[in-house]
Amino acid sequence: MIEGISIEVKNLSLNISNNQILENISLNFEKGKIHAIIGPNGGGKTSFLKCLLGQMPYKGEILFKYEDKDKIGYVPQTLDFEKTLPITITDFLSMCYSKKPAFLSPNLKKKELFNEILEEVGLKHKEKRLLGNLSGGELKRLLLAQAINPRPNLLILDEPFAGVDTVGEQYFLNTIKNLRDEGITIIWIHHNIKVAREYADTITCIKKDLKFQVNKDEEISNERLLDIYS
Ligand SMILES: Nc1ncnc2c1ncn2[C@@H]1O[C@H](COP(=O)(O)OP(=O)(O)O)[C@@H](O)[C@H]1O
Numbered sequence: 001m002i003e004g005i006s007i008e009v010k011n012l013s014l015n016i017s018n019n020q021i022l023e024n025i026s027l028n029f030e031k032g033k034i035h036a037i038i039g040p041n042g043g044g045k046t047s048f049l050k051c052l053l054g055q056m057p058y059k060g061e062i063l064f065k066y067e068d069k070d071k072i073g074y075v076p077q078t079l080d081f082e083k084t085l086p087i088t089i090t091d092f093l094s095m096c097y098s099k100k101p102a103f104l105s106p107n108l109k110k111k112e113l114f115n116e117i118l119e120e121v122g123l124k125h126k127e128k129r130l131l132g133n134l135s136g137g138e139l140k141r142l143l144l145a146q147a148i149n150p151r152p153n154l155l156i157l158d159e160p161f162a163g164v165d166t167v168g169e170q171y172f173l174n175t176i177k178n179l180r181d182e183g184i185t186i187i188w189i190h191h192n193i194k195v196a197r198e199y200a201d202t203i204t205c206i207k208k209d210l211k212f213q214v215n216k217d218e219e220i221s222n223e224r225l226l227d228i229y230s
């Protein structure tokens with residue numbers, strides 16, 4: 001079993017150029033669970049994840065319970081790159097896993113590792129494909145592959161289903177469940193509250209401030225939902 005990371009957020013606020021993006025958020029994420037984050041577009045979900053990742057000038061405290069060897073895996077909402085770049089899946093993985101320049105071809109050991117990694121996310125035999133030619137779903141799966149190998153103690157996913165078809169989505173959902181069962185803490189932004197309720201252990205709603213955090217089985221009243229999405 002993997003020892004997941006737990007997180008305590010205290011009075012987190014984020015203000016960028018006089019725009020109050022997040023306001024006074026306090027909550028806990030228990031280890032080894034799937035925590036879904038929902039909320040309207042522009043509500044600050046991605047910004048919240050970026051605070052957790054230390055990429056935003058937030059105020060307040062974020063306390064991680066972790067060990068020195070622990071890792072965080074991250075699948076971003078988008079990956080901006082020039083679509084015509086001559087970079088294959090193998091090149092991309094080489095960049096992720098190599099300490100030497102990626103244009104030096106990967107050694108045989110790496111090739112074995114890449115095969116395993118790609119098989120897990122259903123991209124086996126596609127290693128020569130160019131990144132710019134991958135579908136939205138394939139790209140997301142490649143990003144997931146590098147985020148979960150080696151296994152992280154905390155996995156952060158920003159709308160992993162955007163651009164993914166139904167088969168791909170089912171595949172993702174099963175993978176996420178399996179990772180949780182391995183002990184990994186998962187924080188997962190999802191736009192569909194129904195799916196979040198089915199798969200997550202807790203559901204957190206952020207719309208500038210914390211609207212609510214409930215357990216899987218707790219009722220979310222219609223008033224609450226109206227308040228969020230109106
Ligand atoms: N780097 C930034 N600089 C200024 N404003 C930003 C920045 N990042 C996000 N915002 C603003 O913060 C708000 C929340 O955005 P975001 O966190 O992407 O929301 P969500 O992921 O919930 O759709 C939006 O109004 C967005 O324009």
Ligand SMILES: [Mg+2]
Nearest residue numbers: 045046047077
């Ligand atoms: Mg977002």
